[in-house]
Each structure stands twice: as C-alpha cells, then as structure tokens.
Amino acid sequence: MTMPFLHPTHLTICQKTGTNPNARQKTWLTGMNTILIVIMLCALTATHPAQADNWFQPLSGKPVAQDGDTLEFGFKLVDLYGADSLERFQKCVVNGQDTACGADAWQAITNLIAKTPVRCETKALNRYKRNMAICRNANGVDIGQQMVALGWAIARTDQMPSYAAAEQSAKAARRGAWAGKFIDPLKWRQGKRLPEHEISIY
Numbered sequence: 224m225t226m227p228f229l230h231p232t233h234l235t236i237c238q239k240t241g242t243n244p245n246a247r248q249k250t251w252l253t254g255m256n257t258i259l260i261v262i263m264l265c266a267l268t269a270t271h272p273a274q275a276d277n278w279f280q281p282l283s284g285k286p287v288a289q290d291g292d293t294l295e296f297g298f299k300l301v302d303l304y305g306a307d308s309l310e311r312f313q314k315c316v317v318n319g320q321d322t323a324c325g326a327d328a329w330q331a332i333t334n335l336i337a338k339t340p341v342r343c344e345t346k347a348l349n350r351y352k353r354n355m356a357i358c359r360n361a362n363g364v365d366i367g368q369q370m371v372a373l374g375w376a377i378a379r380t381d382q383m384p385s386y387a388a389a390e391q392s393a394k395a396a397r398r399g400a401w402a403g404k405f406i407d408p409l410k411w412r413q414g415k416r417l418p419e420h421e422i423s424i425y
Contacts, residue, residue: 282343282356286336291328291375292367294341294358304346304355305383306367307408308332308376309400316419317403324400328375331399335366346382355382374399377407 282301286294291308294301309315313325339361345354358366370376371386374393378386394401406415 279345279354281345282354284340286341288329288332288336291325291332291370294332294336294343296343299354301343301345301354301356301358302349303367303370303376304357305379305386306370306376307379308370309405309408310411313405313408313411314417314420315400315403315405316417321419322403324375324403324405327399328370331373331375332366332370335364335369336360341366357383372398374401377409 282296282299284296286296286301289295289300290311292303292306294303309325309328311325311329315322315324341358341360343354343356343358345356347355349355360366367376367383368386368389371378372389372393374397378390380387393399404417406417
C-alpha cells in the first residue's frame with residue numbers, strides 16, 4: 224500500500240493541532256476570547272447607541288465672522304445657506320470710485336451677530352465638507368436673508384427661493400453693492416473682475 228505524500232506544511236499543522244494537547248487548549252481559549260470580545264462589543268453598543276451625524280447637529284453660540292457669509296464657532300466654519308456674500312477682499316465701483324465692498328459686507332454681518340447668540344441649522348454640506356446653514360440671532364433675524372436685504376449678498380434662490388424678494392428690494396433701493404457695479408461673488412472666486420480691476424500684462 225502506497226503511503227500518501229504529506230507536505231511538510233501538513234506535518235506542521237498535524238503536529239500543532241492533531242497531537243499536541245496544549246495546542247488544542249490554546250485553540251479553545253482563543254475561541255472563548257473571541258466570544259467574550261463579541262459579547263462586550265454588543266453590550267457597549269446597547270449602552271451607547273450610535274449618535275446622529277454631528278455634521279448636521281445645530282450650532283449655537285457667539286461666532287466670529289470670517290467674511291460676509293462665513294461664521295466660525297470655535298474651529299467650526301459655517302457658510303450661510305442661500306446667501307452668497309461679496310468676498311472679504313472684493314472691490315466694487317460706485318460713482319467711478321473703488322469701494323471696499325467685501326470689507327463692508329464683513330462689517331455688516333459682524334454687526335448682525337455682535338449683540339446676541341446665534342443658532343445655525345445645517346441644511347447641506349458644501350464640497351469642502353463645511354456646514355451650510357440657516358443662521359438666526361436671538362431675536363429671530365435670519366442673518367442670510369438680512370445680508371441679502373442689505374445688498375451685501377446675492378440670493379441663491381435654488382437654495383432659498385424666499386430670499387428673492389429681499390434681493391429685489393435691495394436692488395430697487397440700491398442698497399449695499401447694488402449702489403454701483405460689482406461682480407457676482409461666485410464669478411469673482413473664479414477669477415472674473417470688473418474692467419476697472421483687470422490687470423493687463425504686456
């Protein structure tokens with residue numbers, strides 16, 4: 224009768240598990256340890272249920288304005304949902320004169336949040352994973368809508384259709400940036416400038 228060929232690996236496995244009582248005991252202990260770990264994980268899950276995604280938790284406090292539509296709560300940045308403000312260093316032209324309209328927008332939102340706490344309800348995340356939120360002060364004033372009404376932000380009506388009326392009012396009264404010429408902040412971020420601010424390279 225021909226003896227079956229055993230590869231050295233097979234012999235090693237047999238030696239470890241088939242004939243060594245200590246190996247069998249180690250295998251049993253390993254199995255018990257795995258069962259205990261599973262039980263402990265289940266217990267932890269039961270006593271500490273999974274929390275909701277904290278990206279969408281409301282934020283409250285006294286934020287600092289980074290620019291006309293970005294608030295900072297500690298290390299958390301929040302963009303106003305539906306209101307796209309002039310950028311901090313953006314310029315406009317009023318009566319043929321340059322104006323620091325981006326700085327004016329920053330000052331306007333700073334005034335809106337200066338006296339009361341602010342609460343922000345997140346509606347979406349932008350591509351930078353930054354919260355986009357409807358923010359109100361303690362008096363219930365919608366800060367984004369107010370920035371649009373003051374003429375320092377463009378209404379993004381695909382996000383907040385209700386802001387359209389505030390923008391029309393600002394245009395009619397020539398408030399804020401509507402008093403002169405300016406570039407939509409979205410296009411300004413893409414590099415577009417007023418003819419007065421374009422740089423010619425010869």
